[in-house]
Amino acid sequence: MSEHLDTVKSSKGVAATEASAYHHGDLRAALIRATTAILRERGIDGFSLREAARRAGVSPAAPQHHFGDARGLLTAVATEGFRMLGDALAAADSAATDRDGRIRAQGRAYVAFALDHPAEFDTMWRCARIDTGDAAYAAAAGRAFGLLKAAVAGTPFEDDGLPAASNHAAPDPRAIACWSLVHGLARLALDGALGPAEVARGAIDGMLEPILDCLTV
16 A cells, blocks of 8 residues: 555545546646635635645545645745736737837736635735745745736846845836836726726726826827
């Protein structure tokens, strides 16, 4: 019998489920998906390692084996969020033809990501609950902010692999202004301040335009 923590010896049925998850899929990814579902339903205060394990069909000890503790698992969710955000910003950036177009495209992509992935977006900024010193988290966050800085500077983006702390060593006030305004709009939409989600989503582009007009002069 496997000695992996992913196997529950007290129940053959559960053990079979866990063995299947471990051998036929990515258990780490399954735990991240389960956590994201919990966060979307209950928020970060309703999250627990035990519930994430139950939803992933593994033993209560399995998340600790892969992530260490709740902080580690939440950090993994936040890291995946920054990776997805970075991909969205990069795709938007590559489709634009000039500096202003890049800033506008990234602004729209940022808000769209927040509305499409509210659980990840919220967790990405919960610094008290995640390990912001984690190398993978820092690299993913640094890449996302680096894309914005390059667009504001009007220069090509070069992924140097530096963590977020290094990329924030000498912040560009213009980039911070862009980030603050677009992030604020995204947060207002998520918090319901702009009306029901479907209404806010339809009105976002019109709201974003005057904001971006101020940032691209």
